[in-house]
Amino acid sequence: MKIECSVEKIKNAISQTERVTGKNLTLPVLNSILFIAVNRHLKLRATNLSLGVEIEVPAKVEKEGVVAVSGAVLNAMFSNFSHNESIHLEDKGGNLLVRTNKSQITLKGQSHEDFPTIPIVSGRTFEIDSKKLTEGIKSVYYSSSVSDIKPEISSVFVYTNGDNLIFVSTDSFRLAEKKIKIKGVEDITGIIIPWKNVVEILRILGEVSGVVKVCFNKNQISFSVDNIYLTSRVIDGIFPDYRQIIPKDFSTEIVVLKQDLLNALKLSNVFSDKFNQVNLVVDPKQKIFELSSMNNDVGENKTRVDAVLKGESTELGFNYKYFLDCLQSITTDSVSIKMSGTGRPMVISAVSDPSFTYLIMPMNK
Structure with missing residues (x-):
């Protein structure tokens, strides 16, 4: 891999993906961000096995390739680079050589062959403006239980009723419900998204504008907008029938x-x-x-x-x-x-x- 790109664009992508990296002693590569240089783009991937993200940034690709590097180290390093700099990245025997006008750094890489794939979700789809989606999530997610004892309420529950996409969360002591007007969505009986994933989904999608394509099945849900692809596991359970209370x-x-x-x-x-x-x-x-x-x-x-x-x-x-x-x-x-x-x-x-x-x-x- 050998590329050149803008510090500003890659810096933001690293900040977004690093938060998703996992801390897994049995699979250390989850601590990494996977760099994939292909065509005229650099793809950055991260996953903790429950939530995955891929962000594309434009780059001048001299040589295609793949390298995996510690997300925490990358984030700390790039926070010290000026936005208006140009940066060169090159794979050197599995390590990452980083060059700017004033710095030359070698980052120890990890075996990218062990990096898990991020699933491409297939199933039912609908589209929603990113501002409406984040408004729905932001209005309720703070009411979720943060305990893993009852995963079905450590979540945000999403379903439709007529022209409303409804977001709900509860921790048994309080409950929040937000209705967002949306057209053209077929009946959704319920999607339960883990609270920990919702926090990161909100953080990442809160910085973008445009139409989000949402795709879901009984196991996964994905969000695609511009250069960002997010996928989260879905909780297999039954959300409480809150309307009766x-x-x-x-x-x-x-x-x-x-x-x-x-x-x-x-x-x-x-x-x-x-x-x-x-x-x-x-x-x-x-x-x-x-x-x-x-x-x-x-x-x-x-x-x-x-x-x-x-x-x-x-x-x-x-x-x-x-x-x-x-x-x-x-x-x-x-x-x-x-x-x-x-x-x-x-x-x-x-x-x-x-x-x-x-x-x-x-x-x-």
């Missing part, structure tokens, strides 16, 4: 400005206990909407927030972090909070935007 009738309703609520939550956080508990008191007759928190080592806080209140008086405790998390998914100025009594989940949504729904289970006092 969403209350349909409510006894108390609150409408509050998002910024006022955010400020009150952040203040309550200062005085919350080790369980992050904040208590909420609603009394529509007295026009009281109050957040309170107490920490024996810090002090106590009670903050009233201006709001429009309807229905019955109620009190409940909740994890303030769960509430803060969901506000990033609400783009309107006002937030709707609905409750249906003690011990029942609190439902949060954007005023005049039914596309996002968020549930928080109350905490015991």
